[in-house]
Amino acid sequence: MININGNLISAQDAKISIGNRGYKYGDALFETLKVVNGNIFFFEDHYFRLMASMRILRMEIPMHFTMEFLEKEILKTVDANDLLQNSARVRLNIDRGEGGKYMPNASSTVGYNIVVETLSSPFYPVNSFDTYIVDLYKDYYMAPGLLSGLKSNNKAIQVIGSIYAKENGLDNCLVLNTNKSVIEALNGNLFLVKDSTIKTPPLEDGCLKGVMRKQILALLQNNPNYIIEEASISPFELQKADELFITNTIVGIQSIGQYRKKKYVNTIAAEIIKMLNVKLRLT
Template sequence: MVNFNGDLVHSDQITLTKDNRAFKYGDGLFETVKVAQNSVVFWEDHYFRLMASMRMLRMNIPMSFTLEFLEEEILKTVKVQDAATSYRVRLSVYRRDGGLYTPATNEIDYLLEVSPIKILEKGSYSIDLYKDFYNYSGLLSTVKTNNRMLNTLASIFAHENDLNNAILLNENKGVVEATNGNIFIVKNQVIKTPALTEGCIKGVTRGKIIEIISKNEDFTIEETSISPFEIQKADEVFITNAITGVQTVTNYRKKVFATAIGEKLSNSLRILQVLKK
């Protein structure tokens, strides 16, 4: 079952017209959230990012789109799924049909899709650079729009080369993010992550990890530009997103990384998640 504009329907009952703007122009955005133990993880942060993104894309935000309303809609949709420990929920918002590049309306439709999260066994996790196309820096790149072609091509590259993930670069050949999350590198007592001006998504988990590191006197966090050379020289590398939390990286080309700091931050994130309930 999916939730289309508040109505629970079977997924095969959802029909997109030939004028669907998300399909024709990528005129939409989405939030991916985790639901665990009937709680939407870090929902307030996701909600305010969604509102900011909709404003940036000049979408009309319905009066009903309150934090409480959307949380109830998410939990309502989760409730009718097969029982699982935790769920991945994708909330898609897109402008209604009509118009060419100029839309006929700024009113929106929304769709909620739910799937159980599979627990993956720990093991090696390898990455490399994707250099065929660039993720251009700028404010629009920080928004999770439906245009994920670069992420798709980079994911195909990773699959074809027996990698777990690929790293996107910007037009200055600086590190931006992974295909499915933000990236952090650790060198001595300094932990770096690309600044938003580099073109990375303003990840909710990214923000939580920055918050955790900022309160730890043993480390310094820097939001800055990162060269691919710094990955090679790093002690540790890890990737963050809303579903996995912290994914430690073990291999980059011939380099093998430690994972202790990433694992500690993963534990701290889980504790923060419980405290935020």
């Protein structure tokens, strides 16, 4: 079942008009959420990122778009798909409705749809990584700015980068900004480990303001065993690192096994996953 503006509709009957601005112009935002046994992981962070993104895109936020309202709609949809007692991946899509060209009509109103699918794991596993191979994606670059950090429907680099990865036998690619700094993977934020230093690109470099990125930084900020840095990463540093890992809300942490001829371990990533799962069990 699909939730379109509060109405539960079968997947076969769920349709979006060709006049929808999200379809026509990418005038839309989305959040990908993990729901386990009726608990939406990190929902407050997802909600406030969504509200901030809507303001940046100058969407008129409906008065009823409270955190409680959207949580209720998400769980209603999860329940309608018989996944309230299981693990689910949820995509909450927000668009500006229909009407207008680049300039929306005055009558254009914000709408939403919610799509749910099954997830196999309730918590975050230590994923296999030895054969997880990445390389740089250098056909196009991300320009740093407020728009680059949004989780919007404008994902051309991620789409063609994923095609490039498949064509070249890669599991993922690392994205560069226009300053030639490495900012993220195609589907998540990037962390680099060298000795006791854990480094991730700053938001100013153009990476996504990731919810899992925020969780990991919070977990590590008072840990005396590590030095945490939000600083630019050059391609040269990738070859010198001990570990590289990718983070997002669905997977948690995906360690990278190989970049070109350099191979990595996943010692610290595995430790962080354990810390993350402990936190989730306590909340």
